[in-house]
Amino acid sequence: MRIVVDAFGADKGEAVIAQGCVDAINEAKDLEVVIVGDEQALKTELAKYKYDEARIFLVDAKEKITNNEVPTLAIRQKKESSLVKALEITKSDDSVGGMVSCGSTGAVLTGAFLKIGRIKGITRPALAPLIPTQSGGKVTVVDCGANMDCRPEFLEQFALMGSCYMQARGIENPRVALVNVGDEDKKGNELTHEAFERIKKLPINFVGNMEARYAMSGKYDVLVCDGFVGNVLIKSIEGTAMMMGKMLKQTVTKSLKTKIGALFMKKELKGFKSQMDYQATGGAVFLGVKKILVKGHGSSNALAVKASIFTAKTLAENNLVSSIEEKLAAVLPSEGEKTVD
Amino acid sequence: MRIVVDAFGADKGEAVIAQGCVDAINEAKDLEVVIVGDEQALKTELAKYKYDEARIFLVDAKEKITNNEVPTLAIRQKKESSLVKALEITKSDDSVGGMVSCGSTGAVLTGAFLKIGRIKGITRPALAPLIPTQSGGKVTVVDCGANMDCRPEFLEQFALMGSCYMQARGIENPRVALVNVGDEDKKGNELTHEAFERIKKLPINFVGNMEARYAMSGKYDVLVCDGFVGNVLIKSIEGTAMMMGKMLKQTVTKSLKTKIGALFMKKELKGFKSQMDYQATGGAVFLGVKKILVKGHGSSNALAVKASIFTAKTLAENNLVSSIEEKLAAVLPSEGEKTVD
Numbered sequence: 001m002r003i004v005v006d007a008f009g010a011d012k013g014e015a016v017i018a019q020g021c022v023d024a025i026n027e028a029k030d031l032e033v034v035i036v037g038d039e040q041a042l043k044t045e046l047a048k049y050k051y052d053e054a055r056i057f058l059v060d061a062k063e064k065i066t067n068n069e070v071p072t073l074a075i076r077q078k079k080e081s082s083l084v085k086a087l088e089i090t091k092s093d094d095s096v097g098g099m100v101s102c103g104s105t106g107a108v109l110t111g112a113f114l115k116i117g118r119i120k121g122i123t124r125p126a127l128a129p130l131i132p133t134q135s136g137g138k139v140t141v142v143d144c145g146a147n148m149d150c151r152p153e154f155l156e157q158f159a160l161m162g163s164c165y166m167q168a169r170g171i172e173n174p175r176v177a178l179v180n181v182g183d184e185d186k187k188g189n190e191l192t193h194e195a196f197e198r199i200k201k202l203p204i205n206f207v208g209n210m211e212a213r214y215a216m217s218g219k220y221d222v223l224v225c226d227g228f229v230g231n232v233l234i235k236s237i238e239g240t241a242m243m244m245g246k247m248l249k250q251t252v253t254k255s256l257k258t259k260i261g262a263l264f265m266k267k268e269l270k271g272f273k274s275q276m277d278y279q280a281t282g283g284a285v286f287l288g289v290k291k292i293l294v295k296g297h298g299s300s301n302a303l304a305v306k307a308s309i310f311t312a313k314t315l316a317e318n319n320l321v322s323s324i325e326e327k328l329a330a331v332l333p334s335e336g337e338k339t340v341d
Numbered sequence: 342m343r344i345v346v347d348a349f350g351a352d353k354g355e356a357v358i359a360q361g362c363v364d365a366i367n368e369a370k371d372l373e374v375v376i377v378g379d380e381q382a383l384k385t386e387l388a389k390y391k392y393d394e395a396r397i398f399l400v401d402a403k404e405k406i407t408n409n410e411v412p413t414l415a416i417r418q419k420k421e422s423s424l425v426k427a428l429e430i431t432k433s434d435d436s437v438g439g440m441v442s443c444g445s446t447g448a449v450l451t452g453a454f455l456k457i458g459r460i461k462g463i464t465r466p467a468l469a470p471l472i473p474t475q476s477g478g479k480v481t482v483v484d485c486g487a488n489m490d491c492r493p494e495f496l497e498q499f500a501l502m503g504s505c506y507m508q509a510r511g512i513e514n515p516r517v518a519l520v521n522v523g524d525e526d527k528k529g530n531e532l533t534h535e536a537f538e539r540i541k542k543l544p545i546n547f548v549g550n551m552e553a554r555y556a557m558s559g560k561y562d563v564l565v566c567d568g569f570v571g572n573v574l575i576k577s578i579e580g581t582a583m584m585m586g587k588m589l590k591q592t593v594t595k596s597l598k599t600k601i602g603a604l605f606m607k608k609e610l611k612g613f614k615s616q617m618d619y620q621a622t623g624g625a626v627f628l629g630v631k632k633i634l635v636k637g638h639g640s641s642n643a644l645a646v647k648a649s650i651f652t653a654k655t656l657a658e659n660n661l662v663s664s665i666e667e668k669l670a671a672v673l674p675s676e677g678e679k680t681v682d
Binding site: 134145148149179181188189190192211212213214215216217225226227228229231232233235236237238239240241242243244246247248260261262263 | 475486489490520522529530531533552553554555556557558566567568569570572573574576577578579580581582583584585587588589601602603604
């Protein structure tokens with residue numbers, strides 16, 4: 001199994017990319033990694049580690065696409081960029097299972113759309129990150145920002161892809177819910193009303209509407225919504241967690257007494273913090289393109305890079321792309337054709 | 342100043358309504374309260390307290406509107422219900438500044454719309470609750486569930502009403518933001534693009550787009566969005582706070598050692614919890630109708646009932662309705678007429 005890694009985009013630079021790749025191949029003996037980026041800088045970083053050199057390939061690419069560029073223009077014009085080169089290798093090399101990039105979300109999604117292409121029958125690929133649940137599991141939110149204005153059939157496709165995604169992650173019968181303003185069937189706006197009627201006919205485990213309050217309850221594996229709502233959902237959760245963490249820290253460091261109290265539960269407070277940690281979850285997956293594409297956080301550390309590589313590897317091994325294709329072919333034989341725009 | 346209170350709808354019944362009203366008039370000597378509900382039950386509850394009997398009036402109403410009824414039908418048919426009677430008194434009695442109900446949100450909003458009526462120029466009244474901020478203040482979210490499908494001009498009206506609302510709560514120059522997927526001007530979906538262009542022309546302190554992550558940062562006083570997004574925003578925050586509270590409790594009660602640790606910071610942990618407490622914020626306000634209408638939580642305790650009454654009193658004293666009318670008249674002289682539908 002070969003995974004391509006775009007070396008540009010992580011805030012911490014080549015250092016975390018190199019370390020993440022080395023850790024990944026040292027842990028998985030059947031894994032090869034192709035790193036696309038500044039070859040010299042990567043060599044310097046890689047020289048710090050011991051690893052099987054036959055399983056890391058370097059492809060030089062000096063050009064970079066940043067957050068400040070218009071994605072479509074950048075993808076078309078910067079042919080020597082690490083992102084464009086990585087996408088082209090991922091598309092053309094059959095031995096490549098998938099790709100990881102921590103670069104500009106807009107550029108990565110646009111690039112995947114243009115260079116790798118959509119699965120037949122998918123109108124709009126969708127970004128699917130994972131958030132932690134109360135029960136120690138994970139739930140994915142599809143779409144989480146790739147599609148601002150959605151039609152009901154997009155949400156139908158998100159539901160189907162989300163179900164296949166969590167299945168490829170090892171959940172046998174993923175529980176899929178539609179994000180709504182309450183859990184009754186008739187709740188919502190025009191979009192969710194029609195999406196509800198469509199999703200309930202899919203051969204997936206659709207459990208109905210869900211109020212955002214229960215996103216992390218552990219009762220759901222896939223949350224379906226348009227990209228605007230998905231962004232609001234996930235960013236509200238992040239913001240609240242950050243704020244409460246900060247307030248808690250202020251609380252426990254208020255006085256000598258509370259500091260002593262905190263000492264008694266240092267380990268547990270740390271464990272509490274790590275349950276909230278996004279780094280270990282392994283990036284967001286861009287569902288609906290023809291190869292596995294994992295978008296890592298810009299703030300990724302080496303652990304997060306490794307986790308993203310393993311996510312790509314697992315999903316490729318479990319044939320996520322073909323499982324989406326098969327499910328689509330089975331349920332939307334004619335619609336699949338129609339909805340390509 | 343006279344405030345009408347619908348005695349039906351609080352989960353804890355007449356007990357919390359009676360106590361909340363007594364506490365309110367004992368605290369504010371210029372306040373009179375009209376309680377509409379089961380007179381006998383209210384008398385029994387009121388008999389438990391010492392208060393100035395000349396300032397609490399009872400209006401008997403035995404019929405109730407529950408959460409399970411279709412709001413429009415219930416409002417039209419149940420003329421003897423506490424809600425309908427309370428709305429009629431609020432509308433017709435000029436000495437009444439506003440009204441409080443903890444009943445079914447749908448029925449209260451529909452009832453206010455039909456019985457009290459909209460301010461001229463307001464197409465859709467909006468529900469505006471308060472959420473706590475990191476800096477110890479409050480921020481309002483307009484709309485938070487009254488309007489599922491919105492046009493850009495609705496959001497424009499929400500921005501204007503939200504600004505007037507926070508001004509009436511004592512904020513001199515409320516900072517109004519549009520909820521979006523990032524803070525750059527061009528971010529968002531079709532609705533927010535057009536709403537942005539409209540809101541920026543209003544004579545309010547519009548500070549631009551805001552990502553949901555910063556909702557509780559304390560940098561904003563008014564967050565503008567459609568009712569679907571507002572519900573997702575607020576329920577995500579509630580859900581995350583609930584989950585983290587539960588996880589924290591599990592953490593601090595894990596072992597004898599952590600329990601000892603928690604003892605050292607009992608007071609501070611309690612303070613932390615109270616900062617997250619919704620009961621003291623005084624309900625959500627239904628902006629855009631011709632009288633002040635405060636929707637209390639169904640789970641309100643006496644403190645929350647009192648806070649809701651004071652919210653109604655303050656907003657009436659600060660002439661919220663006429664300040665919205667004036668601002669609308671100044672900025673939307675012709676549009677005000679057009680948008681009434």
